[in-house]
Amino acid sequence: MGGIGILGGTFNPVHSGHVRHAVEVGENLGLDRVLLMPNAVPPHKTARGLLPFELRVELLRAALSGIPLLEVCTLERELESPSYTWRSLAEFRRRGVVSRPEDLYLMLGVEDFAQLDSWARGPELPAYANLVVVPREGSGRRVFEAAGARFWPEVWPESGKEGACGPDAADGERAEVPLAPLFPGTRCIYMPLPRMDINATEIRRRWREGRCLNVLLPDAELALMRKHDAQLREAWG
Numbered sequence: 001m002g003g004i005g006i007l008g009g010t011f012n013p014v015h016s017g018h019v020r021h022a023v024e025v026g027e028n029l030g031l032d033r034v035l036l037m038p039n040a041v042p043p044h045k046t047a048r049g050l051l052p053f054e055l056r057v058e059l060l061r062a063a064l065s066g067i068p069l070l071e072v073c074t075l076e077r078e079l080e081s082p083s084y085t086w087r088s089l090a091e092f093r094r095r096g097v098v099s100r101p102e103d104l105y106l107m108l109g110v111e112d113f114a115q116l117d118s119w120a121r122g123p124e125l126p127a128y129a130n131l132v133v134v135p136r137e138g139s140g141r142r143v144f145e146a147a148g149a150r151f152w153p154e155v156w157p158e159s160g161k162e163g164a165c166g167p168d169a170a171d172g173e174r175a176e177v178p179l180a181p182l183f184p185g186t187r188c189i190y191m192p193l194p195r196m197d198i199n200a201t202e203i204r205r206r207w208r209e210g211r212c213l214n215v216l217l218p219d220a221e222l223a224l225m226r227k228h229d230a231q232l233r234e235a236w237g
Contacts, residue, residue, distance in 0.1 A: 004098060005034035006073075006129065007107045008085060010042050010200070011056050012049070013225065014063045015217055017198035019070070024193045025107050025132055026069045034107075035073035036060055037088065041081035043120065049204075051235050053077060055228065063221040086121040089128035102185035104129035110139045114147040123151040126183035133190050137197060140171035144190045148177060155182045204236045 007022045018036065026034040038056050041047075051059075057074055064070040075091060076083040089104060098104050106129040113133045116122030125131060133144050149156045156177065175190040198216055206213055213222055225232060 001030040003029070003031050003103045003105055004092075005029070005031045005105045005107060005132070006037055006089070006092075007034060008037045008039060008076075008088070010045060010050060011036065011038045011060055012051055012200050013056065013203060013217070014060050014221065015198050015200060015203050016215065017196040019063055019067070019218060020196050021107065021134060021193065022070055023067065025105070025134070025191060028191060028193075029105060029132070029189075031069075031105060033071055034069055035071050036064065037073040037075060039083040040076040040079070041083050043082035043084060044118075049235055051232070055231065059221050059224060062224045063218040065218075065220050084120045086119075086125060086128060089125065093128070100185060101126075101128050101183075102130060105132050105189075106130065107132045107134065109133075110135045110143050110147075114139075114143050116147070116151060126152075126179050126186045126188070130186045131188045133188060134193055135171060135190070137195060140192075141173075141175070141190060144175075144188075148188055152179060152182055155179050207232060208236055 005022065005026050007018065007025075009018065011018065014036065022034045022036060025031070038053065038060060040053050042050075057072060060072045064072060075088055079087055079091060085106070089106065092098055092104060093101070106125060108131060110133050113131065116125065119125075135141070135144070149158075172192045174192065176187050177190075178187045203213065203216060206216075207225070217225070
């Protein structure tokens, strides 16, 4: 298939769940590469407790070392703040990284997908990229389908109709919903993946408590975090 995947986030810090998520989507879609793009100034989160951008990038590079499919993208450091997703995706086109929106694949958890109407130009994101929606524990296909029908009722198939996800479809089944003619060429892809229930809040808590983080974090990243222990504790304490 080819194309470029984008996984954005604060990555405070990046963990093995992020890394595995990016690899799984990249391999399932046959992408050329997947870019992990840290937010420079996240619009939905306070700066309190957030590691400096450069340190988050350094930890990302360590975490992705040895995985050819994955790269770090520091684009949002160069753009106007706050770090709006639509602006970053538009910049990929402006810079000629891709020539068509269907060549970009933006990865989202299903909870984020369901809240796109709270993002700046959130429901317009399919004008810039395909959306790859990954379910989480307790949130799956019904959330995906209800959100899509709310954002794009004019092109989203009705439940139970041919081509729709349908209320009886299993959470573990992949589905694709084309969004033409509203957004020609792009689609929403519901993609269940093997779950790794790891979150950055829990990582930070365990770090403060001096708990073992092996396996939850890539080894190279964990070694680098130990070198920056004082800075991490100051930010996360």
